Amino acid sequence: MSTIKKETTKQPVISYSKEDFVSDQQVRWCPGCGDYAILSTTQRTLAKFPIPKENHVFISGIGCSSRFPYYMNTYGFHTIHGRAPTIASGLRCINPDLNIWVITGDGDGLSIGGNHLIHCMRRNMNLNILLVNNQIYGLTKGQYSPTSQPGKVTKTSPEGSIDYPINALCVAIASEATFIARTLDTAPSHMSTILEKAMNHKGVSFVEIYQNCIIFNDKTFGPVTGRETRDERMLYLEHDKPLIFGKEKEKAIRLKGLHPEIVNINEVDSSELLIHNEKDTEPNYAYFLTQMEYPEMPVPFGVFRDIDKPTYDEMLNEQVQGAIKKKGVGDLKDLIYGKDTWEVK
């Protein structure tokens, strides 16, 4: 349970345990669903911070992952399909103090709600968006989603999907999101670090979380994230460090023209290695990273981009304060009477 310690500075310091963030509702995801790990990592991560739990709000759309708010002992709003970013944006505009989380999925965020996702990212609305990507429609029982692999056989694509998939992080970069990251359900400590960074980022934070749907799309990420393959096929990004991967951390990326090339660090000079820079204000490099895909390249995880830019809500509040400063606090009589009145006697 939470305790408030009185420090000598008289500032109450709140300390939480994970259980403080567990609601009284029974979790109703399928046994073995990757969402359990995301939920528990989120609860554990929030417990690390002295942010009063009443200041966390979880807003979701529709889909398996969108049940998330019911299980968090914080404020929560399970809204309608694809629209969570709109509700979160309105809430953000009127309350600068809350820590607002948007929980969405590949269908909710990239299909029906694609428009809102783009626009809330381009506005740099100060929100933490977690897009749980399992490349399938789970809640409607197994239809292909906008991130499903080409040729994916599902109930609605018996001959294989002929949709080209959308890349969530490309959408985020094209929308000029200021914080972009990727993590996965089976690496809780990496996820926790990413969630922390997302929360600490001022502005929109977009996190794609690879999640396994055990029922309708089991092991879809297996070739990349599986125990046997992950060392060779996953690349953990670290700021200001070379892009290194491989069982022996012996591989790295070098630029060949505009394309990545895998090299052995023992065979090339270290000055040739591509160094990760999440602070690059130009989007080109982050976009380049999103194009590193299985099977040609290792798939990057970690922070792709983390830059500073004024947020929408900040600028909105500045405009309101600016107007008050310039014109004074609005007076009702001035408002109603306007500038042009006449008297009837």
Add this chain to the structure above:
Amino acid sequence: MTETKKNKTEIVSSITVRFAGDSGDGMQLTGDQFTDTAAIMGNDFATLPDFPAEIRAPIGTLPGVSSFQIQFSDSIIFTPGDIADVLVVMNPAALKVNLPLVKKGGLIIVNESVFNEENLRKATWEKNPLDDETLKDYSVLKVKLSELTKNALKDLHLKASEVERCKNFFALGMMFWLYDRELNHTTAWIKNKFAKRPEIVEANITALTAGYNFADIAEVIPNQYQIKKAILDPGTYRKIMGNEALAIGLITAANLANKTLFYGSYPITPASTILQYLAAYKNYNVKTFQAEDEISAIGSAVGASFGGQIGVTGTSGPGISLKSEMMNLAVMAELPLIIINVQRGGPSTGMPTKTEQTDLLQVLYCRNGESPIAVLAPRTASDCFIMAIEAVRIAIKYMTPVIFLSEGYLASAAEPWKLPDISTLPSIEVTHPKAEKGKTFYPYERNPETLARPWAIPGTPGLEHRIGGLSKADITGNVSYDPENHQKMTNLRAEKIARIANDIPEAEIHGPKSGKLLVLSWGGNYGAVYQAVTNLHNKKKKVSQVHLSYLNPFPKNLGDILKQFKTILIPELNMGQLLMLIRYKFPESHSIGFNKVKGVPFKVEEIEQRISELL
């Protein structure tokens, strides 16, 4: 001004003037100036701007015609006038479009300069109507406006296009002389408007004065008319349009509730001006959000309401279609929310700039599930102010979305507004619960009187809870698919809206309390029906009017009133939507419709005639 008084001056009670020209001819501006002067000179007035959806349709064509009608009077009036006594037309297309709207024997002032072959062809006149019998039933004043303006401004060294743009002020000057108006309001306005361009100030004032003097000296107009001051209630007045009154009303309501007003909207005719007005009032703690689409617009407002401020969204019918799922979320989550629908011609994109009342059933029923919602409708432009406050009051008190059902006609119609005494405005009480020791908080525990649930807002310690669109368990608000609970919650939501009837004014009868015929009006029909019924009262006819400002729920006494009349006539700018509701709710009443879907408001005369047929 010259003192020559060669002309006769006739005193008249009421005049309807229509200005018409190309979209680029400045007709709305001319009409506005004429209106302001009528206000300053103490007349009552009502206006009807009528413009195309196209910003600039090809010059000189029929779709490009923009018009502005004003009725001004020495007595209280309720409509912008059925038909024009005077029409001012700037080109052949404007004549073609507006001729059917001038009364026989009326005066038509024509800008003769542009009645050339090309413009006549564009306006689809086969022959020049100034040369044949087309206008034989009217008195026509042909004025070479372009040449006269050019001549008046010849010493000012302006570009030809700038000179041409002054001709509306020349025409306005003539109209000012015709109705014995003062020029000083408009000259002051010009000075202020074009303060940065003194040469344009001089040109426009010169054109205005030249027009006035031309009308006076040229002896082309036989009569000058005077309209005396109207006897209006004493007080301070301003000119107001519906959307402006609505914006001011919303800010006032938020202020009375001590809240931030959050307005999420996506530009759409005829609602866009609400967003424009509100965006300019940030110092009243107004936050506006121009969303990426209609859904985001209402979503953001729901978010603001969830956060404890006044969430409002505004649109027109096509936008309501897109918002309906989010409206239902607000119904389910039981959050206060104002949804404005400024109705326009439909279906589909329909007629964006034209007025209709065709969305009543849409706002009531175009959502999935059992989804009761409160609906209010303003009756006049200034009534939008009071009804906006009322909408906010009901939304907060009952924790419910409220539809503010306005009309294109009211949105841009102007009238004098007697300004309220600020101290008499109602207060709007808001309570947000706080955690109480030893007491569990239940988000769906209701106020026994209003059935409203508590408005607990994020950031409040100890009240952490989850809401959403899934079916809610009574009291706890937890997800529930229990059959009995679902029925109970459905009933509770319906009952909550029904109880608003205990908290709104009863319907009032204008005319006898019982009799052969009651006219039941709603929305912007108020004025035309009121005037028609009053005219008939003056003719000693027995007929009554009830006007509905509350369409869901209806006032409590409506059923009793309807019983007192043999026939209920329901005029609507739709094919019988209120009629359907009344027939369903009050099957014993004998209700008949009077319907029109032409994109224009009712005329007093057509209502008067229909009533007379039934008496």
